[in-house]
Amino acid sequence: MKVTGLTLRQLGLHLCMLWLLALACAAQAATTIQTTPVPKVQVPGKSSKPAKAVPPPKPVLAPPAGNLVIIGGGLRTENAEVWQRIVQLAGGKGARIGVFGSASINPENAAQATVNKLNQYGAQAFAIPLGVTWPNSDYRKAAEDPETVAMIHSATGIYFTGGDQARITRALVRPDGSHTAALDAVWDVYRDGGVVAGSSAGAAIMSTTMFYDAKPTLDMLKQGVNDGHEIAPGLGFIGDDVFVDQHLLVRGRFARMIPVMLKKGYQIGLGIDENTAMVVNAKRDVEIIGYSGALLLDLSAAITDRGIKGFNISNATISYLDRGDKFNLVSREFTPSPDKADNKLDPNQPDTREPVYTNDILGNNAVLDLMVNLIDNAQQEAIGIAFGNPRDFNPELGFEFRFSKTINSVGYSSTEVEAYSVLKLRMDIRPIQLQQPLYRYR
Incomplete structure (x- = not known):
């Protein structure tokens, strides 16, 4: 029997060849898919460069015990x-x-x-x-x-x-x-x-x-x-x-x-x-x-x-x-020495009422003397000034140091020796001018 010029046997062989060809094409396509690199997806705002390795965290050291x-x-x-x-x-x-x-x-x-x-x-x-x-x-x-x-x-x-x-x-x-x-x-x-x-x-x-x-x-x-x-x-x-x-x-x-x-x-x-x-x-x-x-x-x-x-x-x-x-x-907490613990100064009973002032606040122990004199005083502020040698850099420029008592200021006095603790005086510093050269009275 012939179908459109082909015998049944010829038609079967023809269909078998087409099937084998289709299998070959499918295998080639599968191989192509597996070997083709997957394109990278670019996230907006991110660099396409590979990410750097994250360094290991630094060791956390215990606070000193000494x-x-x-x-x-x-x-x-x-x-x-x-x-x-x-x-x-x-x-x-x-x-x-x-x-x-x-x-x-x-x-x-x-x-x-x-x-x-x-x-x-x-x-x-x-x-x-x-x-x-x-x-x-x-x-x-x-x-x-x-x-x-x-x-x-x-x-x-x-x-x-x-x-x-x-x-x-x-x-x-x-x-x-x-x-x-x-x-x-x-x-x-x-x-x-x-x-x-x-x-x-x-x-x-x-x-x-x-x-x-x-x-x-x-x-x-x-x-x-x-x-x-x-x-x-x-x-x-x-x-x-x-x-x-x-x-x-x-x-x-x-x-x-x-x-x-x-x-x-x-x-x-x-x-x-x-x-x-x-x-x-x-x-x-x-x-x-x-x-x-x-x-x-x-x-x-x-x-x-x-x-x-x-x-x-x-x-x-x-x-x-x-x-x-x-x-x-x-904590910023203060503890006085044992000899001062029970001798907190009473601001309502000051030891003196004299003004407190020094013309050399940067001198030997000058700031301590001023602070001690102020804390047990009826005066509420003290002033110290600092000027240099007239031959120094910018000799006209000096500074005023103003020390003031506030509601937080506290003083303690020792019961054994002449010694004080002085807490929380306010200090303001501002530049001042001293006319040069200095003149003597005649």
């Missing part, structure tokens, strides 16, 4: 209260305390002198051979040396001597700003419960900002402060929220703290006097020990007037913490 002993400089050998506290906080008799003389021009001698003093009070102190000017040594290599690091790790206390604080940071911080192995070891001692103490330059490094190549206080008020000149990064043991200064009352340095605090955003500043120390524990309690005291500056409510040409500040708060007093940096 203590700080921040000394204002001039610590005398006979000041047993401070030396004994350092040894006690390092573990008591036999405590291993590593001493850095790095700030000194002669670090080996400076370290050994402090080692001898600590050992007089029961420690087993030793010098850390690391300093920019340490003889016959490369301080960069020494700061990474495993033996130096092991010496530091063996200590339960660290002490930084006085001198130039820039030498300390240069010896312990790499040029790129990262920690050397030696500095990491110091932090390990502090985090593990050890004590870190420092005097003068050793106190300056305690905050994240320190004075570097500082001008006189009055010049800093006149000319301002600049990173890398008057100030530079410190080591930050006390935290990034508190600014520290030293030699404070003796050298009238409280005023130079203020422009730095404003520039770097600090609300709290602590300035410790000579032969005196602030002990700061893990709960951030500050205790004053030694010969004198510390000034506490609070700029949390302070303002500056941009309309006034020259440095100025209003509504700063200044307090004087005497030996034995305590202050918590977190």
